[in-house]
Amino acid sequence: MSVSAYASSPFDHGRADVVLRSSDNVDFRVFRLFLSLSSPFFETLFDLPQPSEEKHGDAETKDGLPVIPVSEDSKTLEAVLRFCYPRTLIEKTISIKHFKDGVKMLEAAKKYSLDGAESAIRKTLFSTNNLEADPLRCFVVARQARMRDETILSAKYCLQTGLIPGWFEEIEMITATDLLDLLAYHEKCGKAAQQLQSSYSWIERHYKNRSAIPWIFGKASGRPCPCPRSDKIKLFGRKHLVWWEEFMEATFQTLKEKPCARTVRESVEKTITDVRSRDCRSCAPNIATVMHQFADLFAKKVEEVVAEVNSFVSSVEKMR
């Protein structure tokens, strides 16, 4: 006796010719033809003798249709079956509320060789939102599923978080070697970003002349402003402002832990607020404009040096 329920439309069709039963006991009345055309896995499965055609006493049928149990739960099965049906019957959309559900859908799409479903699930799972919110979880899933591009992309987003991650469920899905690779990459990127602090020649090369950045030297309005100057001479042979030096120091400090463009942007916003509160009539008025321009250069440089850290990419290449 079956206590299972039928899935919702169109997976409850009266003229369907087979029933797929999910692990949580939901029956999907489906058409073999749609599934076979979309998935070589189903094609092979349906080529096997069906329970109703064989005289197994224990083979289950429901309403005269053979019942094939599958290992996916109903939410996962519904998501991948959508991609087997014509667009006129059901939309090929993916909605993933919980990351875990997405992982299960991805596994199912791979198992059934549903390329369209797989790429749609990948896109949803590794959306910018998810990468920003949960880069490490994305990394673990990508690495485990041997997805090269998503692994590298997620590792880059991991640079926005601290070096040592906190515990989360999926962390147990990857090996210590894989995690170590990520940590080593993160650390190398941090060191690469630090190199930009040892010499400001990259700033000089970009601006060519100090008159292009008078605001760093306390001459935003043309005349010297009252803000204190640093004793250190690191840029165009002139003394720069202390607040600018503090901004650079603080940014490089954070870049050690989070070597990414976002660190620069966040640090810039904080400095804009700080400088405005100083109330210098020369520095304050244009601070947002000049700092945002400088942030573009600084962030681009950080991205450049981080992109040169290739050890991780090559270790991902090897994993294939």
Ligand SMILES: [Zn+2]
């Ligand atoms: Zn000033």
